[in-house]
Amino acid sequence: xxxxxxxxxxxxxxxxxxxxxxxxxxxxxxxxxxxxxxxxxxxxxxxxxxxxxxxxxxxxxxxxxxxxxxxxxxxxxxxxxxxxxxxxxxxxxxxxxxxxxxxxxxxxxxxxxxxxxxxxxxxxxxxxxxxxxxxxxxxxxxxxxxxxxxxxxxxxxxxxxxxxxxxxxxxxxxxxxxxxxxxxxxxxxxxxxxxxxxxxxxxxxxxxxxxxxxxxxxxxxxxxxxxxxxxxxxxxxxxxxxxxxxxxxxxxxxxxxxxxxxxxxxxxxxxxxxxxxxxxxxxxxxxxxxxxxxxxxxxxxxxxxxxxxxxxxxxxxxxxxxxxxxxxxxxxxxxxxxxxxxxxxxxxxxxxxxxxxxxxxxxxxxxxxxxxxxxxxxxxxxxxxxxxxxxxxxxxxxxxxxxxxxxxxxxxxxxxxxxxxxxxxxxxxxxxxxxxxxxxxxxxxxxxxxxxxxx
Amino acid sequence: xxxxxxxxxxxxxxxxxxxxxxxxxxxxxxxxxxxxxxxxxxxxxxxxxxxxxxxxxxxxxxxxxxxxxxxxxxxxxxxxxxxxxxxxxxxxxxxxxxxxxxxxxxxxxxxxxxxxxxxxxxxxxxxxxxxxxxxxxxxxxxxxxxxxxxxxxxxxxxxxxxxxxxxxxxxxxxxxxxxxxxxxxxxxxxxxxxxxxxxxxxxxxxxxxxxxxxxxxxxxxxxxxxxxxxxxxxxxxxxxxxxxxxxxxxxxxxxxxxxxxxxxxxxxxxxxxxxxxxxxxxxxxxxxxxxxxxxxxx
Numbered sequence: 208x209x210x211x212x213x214x215x216x217x218x219x220x221x222x223x224x225x226x227x228x229x230x231x232x233x234x235x236x237x238x239x240x241x242x243x244x245x246x247x248x249x250x251x252x253x254x255x256x257x258x259x260x261x262x263x264x265x266x267x268x269x270x271x272x273x274x275x276x277x278x279x280x281x282x283x284x285x286x287x288x289x290x291x292x293x294x295x296x297x298x299x300x301x302x303x304x305x306x307x308x309x310x311x312x313x314x315x316x317x318x319x320x321x322x323x324x325x326x327x328x329x330x331x332x333x334x335x336x337x338x339x340x341x342x343x344x345x346x347x348x349x350x351x352x353x354x355x356x357x358x359x360x361x362x363x364x365x366x367x368x369x370x371x372x373x374x375x376x377x378x379x380x381x382x383x384x385x386x387x388x389x390x391x392x393x394x395x396x397x398x399x400x401x402x403x404x405x406x407x408x409x410x411x412x413x414x415x416x417x418x419x420x421x422x423x424x425x426x427x428x429x430x431x432x433x434x435x436x437x438x439x440x441x442x443x444x445x446x447x448x449x450x451x452x453x454x455x456x457x458x459x460x461x462x463x464x465x466x467x468x469x470x471x472x473x474x475x476x477x478x479x480x481x482x483x484x485x486x487x488x489x490x491x492x493x494x495x496x497x498x499x500x501x502x503x504x505x506x507x508x509x510x511x512x513x514x515x516x517x518x519x520x521x522x523x524x525x526x527x528x529x530x531x532x533x534x535x536x537x538x539x540x541x542x543x544x545x546x547x548x549x550x551x552x553x554x555x556x557x558x559x560x561x562x563x564x565x566x567x568x569x570x571x572x573x574x575x576x577x578x579x580x581x582x583x584x585x586x587x588x589x590x591x592x593x594x595x596x597x598x599x600x601x602x603x604x605x606x607x608x609x610x611x612x613x614x615x616x617x618x619x620x621x622x623x624x625x626x627x628x629x630x631x632x633x634x635x636x637x638x639x640x641x642x643x644x645x646x647x648x649x650x651x652x653x654x655x656x657x658x659x660x661x662x
Numbered sequence: 663x664x665x666x667x668x669x670x671x672x673x674x675x676x677x678x679x680x681x682x683x684x685x686x687x688x689x690x691x692x693x694x695x696x697x698x699x700x701x702x703x704x705x706x707x708x709x710x711x712x713x714x715x716x717x718x719x720x721x722x723x724x725x726x727x728x729x730x731x732x733x734x735x736x737x738x739x740x741x742x743x744x745x746x747x748x749x750x751x752x753x754x755x756x757x758x759x760x761x762x763x764x765x766x767x768x769x770x771x772x773x774x775x776x777x778x779x780x781x782x783x784x785x786x787x788x789x790x791x792x793x794x795x796x797x798x799x800x801x802x803x804x805x806x807x808x809x810x811x812x813x814x815x816x817x818x819x820x821x822x823x824x825x826x827x828x829x830x831x832x833x834x835x836x837x838x839x840x841x842x843x844x845x846x847x848x849x850x851x852x853x854x855x856x857x858x859x860x861x862x863x864x865x866x867x868x869x870x871x872x873x874x875x876x877x878x879x880x881x882x883x884x885x886x887x888x889x890x891x892x893x894x895x896x897x898x899x900x901x902x903x904x905x906x907x908x909x910x911x912x913x914x915x916x917x918x919x920x921x922x923x924x925x926x927x928x929x930x931x932x933x934x935x936x937x938x939x940x941x942x943x944x945x946x947x948x949x950x951x952x953x954x955x956x957x958x959x960x
Contacts, residue, residue, distance in 0.1 A: 349742075456839065488775035489802060489837040503802050503837055505775050522742060522775075522801045539742040539802040541836055647800035648745050 237425040239274040240417050246444065246639040247272055247335065247412040248527075249286050249320075250344075254387075257316060257402040262290045264318055269409060270641065273479040276467045279420040281326060286412065288320030291336060306621075308597015310398045315339075320412050333418055337410035339637075343530030344409040349523070349538055349645070398599050409529075411639050426467075429474035434517070438648045440524050442466040443483055445640045451490050451500025452633040458487040460504055462642060482510045483521070483644065489541065493631035499544035500633035506644055521644035526636060534634060540645070544632045554622040557594035561615040563587035582608055591615025594622060689715070689918055690724065692824060692855065692885060692911040693932045693944035702910045703940055713916050714931040724915025731765035732908060733783060733820030735812045738794065739831035740772040745799035747861060747894035751830050754859070754898040755794045758828065759787055761905035767822060769815065770794055773808035774801035775837050783819055802837035805829070809856070810840040813848040826886070826908055829858040830897065833873035842876060849884045850948060857886035857907070859900045861893075885945035918950075925951050 249266035265287050272280035294315040296304070304312035317338045323331040387405075394400050435441065446461040447454075454460075461484050468477040485506035493500040509519040522540030535545040564583035583591075588611035592604025595614030604611035636642075691713065695703040708725035736755050744751060759768055770781040770793035781793030809827065816825045849856060858877050862870045874890070881888040887907065889900035914932065929947045934940045 489804070489839075501836075503775060505801050520798060520800045537802075537836065539836065541802050645742075645800075647798040648748075 235425045236422045237275050238422045239277070239279050239420040241272065241274055241279065241414055241420070242417050243414055245272070245414045247280065247286065247414070248409060248641065249337070249412055250407045250409045251340070251404055252285075252406070254406045255290075255404040257290065257293070257314065257404060260290055260293055264288050264290060264404075266318075266320070266410065266412075271466075273466055274420060275478050275480070276426040276475050277423070280323065283326050285324040286320045286333070286335070287322040287324065288318055288335070290316060291319030292317035306596070308396075308398055308593075308599045309400075310599075311400055311402070313402045316402075316404065318410060318412075323418075331418060331420075334415040335412040336415060337412040340404065340408035340410045341529035341532075342405055342408050344527055345530060346525045346527050346641075346643070347534045347536050347542075348525040348643075349536045349540055396593075396598055398597060413639075426469070426473070426475040428513075429470045429476045431514070433470055433474070433476050434519065435468045435476055435646055437646055439468075440643050440645050441468060441477070441483075441521065442641070442643050445636055445638060445642055446482075448636065448638045449487070449502060449504065450633055450635040451502040452492045452635075454487050454502070455490050456487055458490075460485050460487060460506075462506065462644070464509075465641070477509065478511060480512070483519070484508045484510070484516070485521075493544075493633045495630055496628055497546055497550070497626075497631045499546065499631035501541060501543045502634045503539075503541040505540075520647040523642060524645040525643040527641040528636070532635075533632075542634045542636075544634055546631070550626040553594070554619065554626050557591075557615070557618040557622045560587060560590035560594055561612075561619050564591045564612055564615045583611070588615070591618055594618025687918060687921055687923075687950075688724070688915050689720075689930075689948065690823070690853070690913065690915045691930065691932060691944045692913055693942045694885070694887070694907055694911050695934055696941050696943075698939050702907060703936075704910045706912070706934060706936065710934045710936060711912070711914055712933045712935075713914060714933070715916075715918055715920070715928050717929070717931075718919060720916040720918060722914055722916050724913060726913035728913075729763050729909045730824055730911075730913060731763050731767070731822050732824040732826050733816060733822040734762065734766050734768045734825075734908070735771055735816060735827045736768060736794070737771045737773060737777075737808050737812055737827060737829045737831070739803055739805065739829075740774045740799055741801055741803040741832070742774075742799055743803065743832050743834065744861075747897065748799050750894040750897050752794050754901040755830060756791055757898050758901040758905050759790050759794070761902050763909055767820070769812075771808060771812050771815075772796060773804055774799075775804055777804060777808035777811045779811070779815065783821075803831065803835050804837040804839075805831055805833070805835040806838035806840040806842060806845055808838075809845045810848065813845065813852055813854055816854060817848070817852040824913075825852060825854045827854060827856045828901070828904060829856065829860075829877075830901070831858065831860060833858075833860045833862055833877055834869055835873065842880070846880065846883060849880070850945075851951075853945070853948070854884060855886045855945065856881050856884045857904045858888040859897055859904065860888055860890050861897065862890060882943070883946045885943055887943065920950075923950050923952055925949065 247268055248270040250269045252265045252267055255262070255264055265285060268280055268282055268284040268286065271278045271282050296312040296314060301312055315338065317336060320333060320335040320337065323333050325331070441464055443462040443464050446463055449460065461482060464477050464481040464483065465479055467475060467479050470476055483506045485504060485508070487502065488505045489501065489503040491501040504523055506521040507518065508516045510516040523536060523542065524540065526534060526536060526542065528534040533545045533547065534542055536542050564587045566587070567580060567582055569578055569580055585605060588604040588608070589601040592600035592602070592611055592614040594600070595618035596603065600614045600618070604614050695706060697703050704727060706727070708722060711722060713720045713722055736758065738751060738755055762768065765785065767783045767785050768790055769779065769783045770790060771777055771779050780796050781790055784790060809829070812827050816827070848854070858881055860874070860877055862874060877888045887904065889903060891897050891900045918928070927947055927949050930945060932942045932944050934942055
């Protein structure tokens, strides 16, 4: 995102605070422009069955978009587009899917958007493209301690509000979402299944061409040296993609302020587009036995187009991530991936299926052939086969007992490796990930009386 | 310095100095003695002490119970989790500095994601206070990295024989790359005592216990103490207790009966004889290497 200054405004801003303090809002105009590359965060309006290139899709903007000092695309703006491209999965993905009993792994989908319909009905032509949507997106907010302090309570409230803001498009209630989940889960076990894009999947639509929203009077800038209040929270998006696996300690990072910051008297301190720079201060790769990656970043300077870089220390406060990513932000701004305890359920069930498949019993007369020793049952073989090779395995396990046993053993091995012994997950944030950073509280006040030393 | 102290001590005691071979190592300890009520005991004589190295009693040749100046580092946790107590922590650090021996040389190292030496070694208390006030509470806690930097700095720049580090932290290290072994080894080789004031409130139980155990182990091995004040209001009291403890330590020195520099680890133990039960805390041992924590008489 960016803006184009008319000459007088640019000159006034470049001259700095002394001049700008005298400048009234009428003295300068600013053209509000979203430059190419600006991302719009949108959520799909309905569940879409992926059929062919060209099929229509609509989505709703879930985060307001600012240009310079004001909102130009509010939350709730509709975007209209189509399915622009379908790309088959890689060989590796196809093989992995096959081993899991999935004969139709999902294709990569690219969406193209061409019209923006603002809440007042005004339409703007745009040229935007989106790939890689994320489901159940929420802001992961720095965890407050369990202490019942005012700060902790305030943080919880902010986190709750933030979640609600992101969830404005999550219309279905719990029961409806459960039904959707059940339907998707049932579809998910079929070896051949249609591909869907779920309702509310959040996409980052990247503009391929600039969009202008006209020229307006610029907000009066704050005096030189004015800084956001200590401890305040800035909204930004990452420019540098981050990963605990590939961005080691001391890697320089950059983010862009996406919401302007004003002083108490409503003068502009940081416009949208101000650049935050810092570095990765700690990175640990994911390791075996589900030890997940860890990542910490720290911003140390801010730069606006009209001012030189100024020191500004800020740590991560929240990050937007899909629910499935299980990203957790600690109280000090560090990020990791939280393991789910439910991951032990699948290997446990696979083990039970294996034990049941090996269980010895005497069948006296069910088939009229006299007493005979049997191992397991059709159901247990089916369950073992299912964990080994999905629905295909469940059917194949009925062929013979040794084959069923083999599939059940494969199921235990596969699920145990995947859920217990396997490599953990790295923390990854792609470019344009929305974040919030919290500024340092400022130099400490050492006014508290020091206890006097005992003589 | 230790050797000079040793010779001075012997002269004062009116004894003839023992004849050292051409290279005699002198091992110096700074034990803290407390009674059953946890109070410092500062009036014991040389005869009350017995020093054991690998279980073998050693002849004590240096004995002091004076307030000997130290080279000291104050390491202040400046991470986000300390924000709510930072004013109290700063006040406690100031109180600690004021309660220390005026001849102590002190440096201040603030740390969060990275350690930062804010005040180099100085005896000027005004300079110290400006460094302590520089806290801004942002980012994670790289505690081990900070200790590593402080140990390296002390070894390179300290002018006093006794070296001490005081940590004021919530103990929850989440940003360090330095392994704990390296810190222990450096403290052992540099004869650095580590004391800590630890505010563990708010941490997740499992991690808090781990941090508790690690700091207990580190401070105990180096002859220091870890204090766990129940709240921010008690940080100052704990810091003052450590200042008193540092000024109340004894100085014991001995020439080990085993003079070989074979690189082996020598366990140290100090016992005191008194009419009541007393506990002694000193460093757990040293490694007999040429660069180890034992001084050599040329």
